[in-house]
Amino acid sequence: MPSRIVAGLGLSHVPSVGVAYDRGKMQTPAWKPLADAYVPVREWLARLKPDVAIVVYNDHGADFMFDQYPTFALGAADRYGIADEGFGTRPLPEVRGDAEFSAHLCETLIYEHEFDLTVCQELAVEHGFLVPMNLCFEHGKDGWPVAAVPLQVNVIQHPLPTARRCYKLGQALRKSISTYPRDLRVVILGTGGMSHQLQGKRFGFMNESFDQMFLDQIEADPDRLASLTHQQIMEQAGAEAVELIMWLVMRGALSPQARRVHRHYYAPMTTGMGLITFQED
């Protein structure tokens, strides 16, 4: 049986969650609402028994500097180290990759679907990748319960790929996964957002009604979200909210029949932290 996607998740990757996690603060009143929302999600994921997680995230100046900044970059390694983003290296085990699976994704995406990705044989993963991993999976001393494939998207230096392009990349990924001959169960995580702005006088801007609309539509009408321009997202949800285009990679990789399972929203400080999950039956 070829590989298939069993689930997709849209979720935020706020760095303060990593700090709270490392300092054992997830059960404090400020973080408990978020921590509680993920308990059933981890149980659900454990039942689905995924082999590989494709994590769609963006670099925040850990791997890539502006001398060379790829629009889309895919990890093609057996292991990914933990990055120092400027605040020290988090005490987490390195992440197991699946280089054969990555090679298949690169070949099919580039040859058949004409997505000309940057291919990375060394990547050190950072909060954009690790916070979602922390929220979704429990790691042991030696590693994580799933292998992972990092898929990096430029959402920080305009021109960014369009929301539509991200959606199409997801659709292409679905086809690529379905032609991999090994029987892998794949989950895909679209990370980032929701509304936030981290610079200028508008620092701290959030828009819960936009975020709730996005959660509604990522389930009901993702094609409509794929028509949003960067300008529209930034005006309505803050400049850094453009990260949400990465959720469309995830949604594009799911079938129209995918069933929504969990949904949550929490906005304590400066970022609307959203969560939505879908299962393929």
Place this chain on the structure above:
Amino acid sequence: MGLTPIADTSIFDLRASRRGYRLNRMCGSLCSPANREDFKRDEEAYMNHFSLSESEKRLIRCRDFAGMIAAGMNIYFMLKIGSVTGNSLYRMGAQMRGERYEDFLATRNFKDAV
């Protein structure tokens, strides 16, 4: 296709990135613990090593975060200089808003989630 200005917002595009190239390059280097120690030991020498202009050096010396963004600093790279100088995201944010830190925190839904 191009982006149009948004009030009180900086859009980090290629032109800003080009303008802020030296600043961002210096902040990117702070992903190494040894470099962070070098910066703390001698900021001026560190800035010279990255060929910062006099006005860029002044922004770093004054911890002028709004000025850094205007000079083409990327927010995620600014977090690295914030960390090494003891300025959290929220402290930098309060300064960019032109508010005291405590006043900024008072505008939040749950200010303990830091």
